[in-house]
Amino acid sequence: xxxxxxxxxxxxxxxxxxxxxxxxxxxxxxxxxxxxxxxxxxxxxxxxxxxxxxxxxxxxxxxxxxxxxxxxxxxxxxxxx
Amino acid sequence: xxxxxxxxxxxxxxxxxxxxxxxxxxxxxxxxxxxxxxxxxxxxxxxxxxxxxxxxxxxxxxxxxxxxxxxxxxxxxxxxxxxxxxxxxxxxxxxxxxxxxxxxxxxxxxxxxxxxxxxxxxxxxxxxxxxxxxxxxxxxxxxxxxxxxxxxxxxxxxxxxxxxxxxxxxxxxxxxxxxxxxxxxxxxxxxxxxxxxxxxxxxxxxxxxxxxxxxxxxxxxxxxxxxxxxxxxxxxxxxxxxxxxxxxxxx
Numbered sequence: 513x514x515x516x517x518x519x520x521x522x523x524x525x526x527x528x529x530x531x532x533x534x535x536x537x538x539x540x541x542x543x544x545x546x547x548x549x550x551x552x553x554x555x556x557x558x559x560x561x562x563x564x565x566x567x568x569x570x571x572x573x574x575x576x577x578x579x580x581x582x583x584x585x586x587x588x589x590x591x592x593x
Numbered sequence: 594x595x596x597x598x599x600x601x602x603x604x605x606x607x608x609x610x611x612x613x614x615x616x617x618x619x620x621x622x623x624x625x626x627x628x629x630x631x632x633x634x635x636x637x638x639x640x641x642x643x644x645x646x647x648x649x650x651x652x653x654x655x656x657x658x659x660x661x662x663x664x665x666x667x668x669x670x671x672x673x674x675x676x677x678x679x680x681x682x683x684x685x686x687x688x689x690x691x692x693x694x695x696x697x698x699x700x701x702x703x704x705x706x707x708x709x710x711x712x713x714x715x716x717x718x719x720x721x722x723x724x725x726x727x728x729x730x731x732x733x734x735x736x737x738x739x740x741x742x743x744x745x746x747x748x749x750x751x752x753x754x755x756x757x758x759x760x761x762x763x764x765x766x767x768x769x770x771x772x773x774x775x776x777x778x779x780x781x782x783x784x785x786x787x788x789x790x791x792x793x794x795x796x797x798x799x800x801x802x803x804x805x806x807x808x809x810x811x812x813x814x815x816x817x818x819x820x821x822x823x824x825x826x827x828x829x830x831x832x833x834x835x836x837x838x839x840x841x842x843x844x
Contacts, residue, residue, distance in 0.1 A: 570815075570822050574777065577784030584787065 513593040521590055525583035532579020536572040543568055617717040627725055629714060634722040637700045670694055670824070677828035682747075682835050686828065689739055693732060694824035697723060701786055701816030705793075705809065721786055721816075729783040733775035736827040744834035752834070778826060785819045 513521075547565040551558050585591075617628040648663035656664050670691040674683040704721020712719055722728045744752035756767045789812040796805040 566818060567822065567825065570781075570818050573785070574781040577788060578777075578780055580788050581780050581784045584784075 513590065517590070517592050521586045521592070525586040528579045528583040528586070529576070532576045532582075536575045539572045540569055543572070615717045617714050627717075627727060629717050629719050630722045630725045630728055632714075633703065633709070633719055634700070634728065637696060637703055637722060640699055640703070641695055666695070667691070673821075673824060674828050677825060678832035678835060682832070683828075686739075686743070686831055690824050690828045690831075693736070693827055694820055697732070697782065697823050698817060698820035700728075701820055702813065704786065704790065705812050705816060720790060723782055724786045724790055726779065726783045729779040730775070732782070732823070733779035736778060736830060737771070737775045739827065740830040740834040743831045747835050755834075774830060778823060782819055782823055785815055789815055 543565060547561050550561050616625075619626040619628040619631070644659070645663065648659040651660075653660060671683075671687055673694070674687050674690045677683075678686055700721050700723045704724060709719035744755070756764055758767075793805055793809055793812060796808055
């Protein structure tokens with residue numbers, strides 16, 4: 513692997529994970545906040561809210577994971593190496 | 594691969610090695626099989642078969658022990674399928690959804706709970722079978738096949754009408770959806786499990802004792818949630834294919 517490709521791959525991998533974490537971070541914070549609000553308003557619905565929250569958090573998590581997969585491909589299975 | 598050596602350099606802690614993209618190849622004909630994935634998948638299958646044999650060997654009117662546990666698991670899966678597919682149609686799909694859930698769940702947990710690294714194989718290392726993209730892609734493609742089968746079985750060629758609903762303008766997006774579904778299913782599971790193992794391995798590499806424990810516990814939690822999500826989504830896709838558009842029955 514040429515040094516230029518290696519260096520740019522590492523930077524690209526870092527950017528891929530870092531940028532991919534921004535959106536889901538906002539989304540998860542928003543969702544968790546709303547869930548807390550919902551529980552505060554209606555404590556008896558806590559179980560249902562928690563289940564739904566976990567499921568939707570995992571969906572948002574998946575977006576970061578896509579970035580991570582791209583980063584892993586760049587680091588471990590670089591097509592330009 | 595030079596970057597990789599940074600991870601594997603720690604010969605001091607032989608259990609903290611990390612090998613991504615290296616495989617224990619089995620040559621069969623023209624194909625290179627990833628042997629370590631097969632070994633661990635067979636182990637998972639064995640665990641599941643033995644557990645179900647133990648549970649059904651001596652059925653009691655009043656369940657106890659293993660039978661009780663498996664009945665609980667079955668009930669859980671049945672409720673999952675019922676919630677997603679609907680009261681009327683869910684029954685034939687319980688085995689499929691249940692297989693997906695149990696296989697992924699046991700596979701994920703086996704990667705986290707069983708000290709595979711103690712066993713040496715010629716190349717690569719044993720880990721959860723779901724941290725290889727081929728396993729997850731296979732599971733996701735099975736899901737695709739299942740929901741196409743469900744749709745065509747239920748509504749015949751009328752199933753294709755869903756591509757031009759609500760308007761024909763959405764046709765490209767509807768077709769694209771069939772590709773993004775397995776893609777996102779497989780990437781989600783693969784990425785989560787691999788990320789989990791990477792985080793644990795990196796932490797073990799930095800601080801070998803105690804510090805990685807909370808992350809491992811978190812890993813167990815995410816693995817379980819990922820299995821649940823995969824099964825839920827598979828059931829949801831099947832349910833979506835079974836019911837015509839416009840007659841949403843579950844919330």
